[in-house]
Amino acid sequence: MADYKLILPSMGEGVMEATVTNWLKNIGDAIAEDESVVEIATDKVDSDVPSPVSGTLKEILVDVDGIAKVGEPIAILEIEGEANQTEDISADAIMATPEVEAVAAKIESEIHSITPSETLSSGDRFYSPLVRSIAKEEGISQAELDQIPGSGLEGRLTKVDLKNYLQNRSKSETVQTPTSQIPTPAPAPTPAASATPIAVSGDDEIIEMDRMRKIIAQNMVAAKQIAPHVTSFIEADLTNIVLWREKNKKAFEAKYGEKITYMPIFIQAITKAIQDFPLINVSVDGDRIIRKKNINIGMAAALPSGNLIVPVIKNADQYSLAGLAKQVNDLAKRARENKLMPAEIQGGTYTITNIGSFGNVLGTPIIPQPQVAIMAVGAIVKKPAVIETPQGDMIGIRHKMYLSHAYDHRVVDGALGGMFVKRVAEYLENFSLDTDF
Numbered sequence: 001m002a003d004y005k006l007i008l009p010s011m012g013e014g015v016m017e018a019t020v021t022n023w024l025k026n027i028g029d030a031i032a033e034d035e036s037v038v039e040i041a042t043d044k045v046d047s048d049v050p051s052p053v054s055g056t057l058k059e060i061l062v063d064v065d066g067i068a069k070v071g072e073p074i075a076i077l078e079i080e081g082e083a084n085q086t087e088d089i090s091a092d093a094i095m096a097t098p099e100v101e102a103v104a105a106k107i108e109s110e111i112h113s114i115t116p117s118e119t120l121s122s123g124d125r126f127y128s129p130l131v132r133s134i135a136k137e138e139g140i141s142q143a144e145l146d147q148i149p150g151s152g153l154e155g156r157l158t159k160v161d162l163k164n165y166l167q168n169r170s171k172s173e174t175v176q177t178p179t180s181q182i183p184t185p186a187p188a189p190t191p192a193a194s195a196t197p198i199a200v201s202g203d204d205e206i207i208e209m210d211r212m213r214k215i216i217a218q219n220m221v222a223a224k225q226i227a228p229h230v231t232s233f234i235e236a237d238l239t240n241i242v243l244w245r246e247k248n249k250k251a252f253e254a255k256y257g258e259k260i261t262y263m264p265i266f267i268q269a270i271t272k273a274i275q276d277f278p279l280i281n282v283s284v285d286g287d288r289i290i291r292k293k294n295i296n297i298g299m300a301a302a303l304p305s306g307n308l309i310v311p312v313i314k315n316a317d318q319y320s321l322a323g324l325a326k327q328v329n330d331l332a333k334r335a336r337e338n339k340l341m342p343a344e345i346q347g348g349t350y351t352i353t354n355i356g357s358f359g360n361v362l363g364t365p366i367i368p369q370p371q372v373a374i375m376a377v378g379a380i381v382k383k384p385a386v387i388e389t390p391q392g393d394m395i396g397i398r399h400k401m402y403l404s405h406a407y408d409h410r411v412v413d414g415a416l417g418g419m420f421v422k423r424v425a426e427y428l429e430n431f432s433l434d435t436d437f
Helices: 083-095 098-112 129-138 142-147 159-172 211-226 239-256 263-276 321-336 414-429
Strands: 002-007 017-023 036-041 046-050 055-060 067-069 073-079 229-237 282-285 288-291 297-299 350-354 373-377 381-389 392-408
Touching: 036 073, 129 159, 159 211, 229 414, 239 321, 239 392, 263 297, 263 321, 263 350, 263 414, 297 321, 373 414, 392 414
Parallel strands: 297 350, 350 373
Antiparallel strands: 002 073, 017 036, 017 067, 036 046, 055 073, 229 392, 282 288, 373 392, 381 392
16 A cells, blocks of 8 residues: 545646635545545635545545645545555656646745745735735735735635735826826715615524625626726527527437537627627726737626636637537536636636526626626517518517627727627527528
8 A cells, every 4th residue: 555645736827726625535535536535715716626546535634724735735545556656646747747837836936035024924814925926026015915805715815806906006096297287186985895884683694705705796896896887788689599499409419419508609699799899809907908819708607506607618719509519518517516627717808698597688797807898698588579571571479689788988989889799689680590510
């Protein structure tokens, strides 16, 4: 028998640590290859860590609520084999991968960049080496750092918290100019976090926000503070799409082993419209507009817990309809099972959310930062409508759906925002009944 060190694997760019939330196995339990051993949480997503080998859990190195570092052991398993071979597999082989080595090197460089006089905590508050490094680069004092609210475990300050704070701070900073040239307006009052104290009676139930809900709350408030939202609406006739899907859904599943929902069709229309209007696929960095080369579509998904997560289909314009269907189904399934990796919810350039799944027809979605637009698709409803034919107008029953397009008015004006959602509607309405799959 030999010992095998279970290493916390790389979880995507910028993710260098995770909080252990639950051990799925107890000491002495047998573990099969690829079986999940521990649940972890990062600033981005909850996930679990499977074992690459079969064995028995011998020792737990990071307790629940403890912080585990990428590339470091979190448990020791007892497996069949020799000790030397086990050490090679568990440590050297895993740490030799370029991805993990890069992450480990970054951790080490950031730790060494902190001078001895700098501690990783202030009072009862812990700061990771990455947060310390960013604060040092941005010239944030210890006093200022202590005042920034955190969304991590027990109020810990995360990289996302600090980035949002810096973005808001840079917006509030003004260029020094002579007062004779530009009048200084009176500062607007800053609203308190809660306008009035909340009275709690004996019959009220107090529910503590979980970690993910805290992150969602913070991100939504930041998104509304950063981007001036405008929403345009248009109604699209989806009769051809509904008829095509009803006719082909069984054959589609038989051919590809995937169910065909409406979402892949919506995403395909959006990617085509982005290609027509590439200035929708941008981000804002101060006074700079960054035009994104890749079209990465975020797909908002509701979790069984009631929380929301947005997995991303990278390079969505390069997939066929069948490829999009596979991506949509896979990401939605793993989102519900808490099996998404952090990298799979990062890098989105445009987002779609399906409020129609809840029976809603219209909505005003919030733009996820740093994107500049998001589209909500409503419920598909049968309606009487005027149909234009060569023989004249007539009334018929059509399948209609509202598209709600919210965009950042800093860089997307009404003309662009309105033309974009109209183009998406046109692609949907012109969907051919003869579309091949």
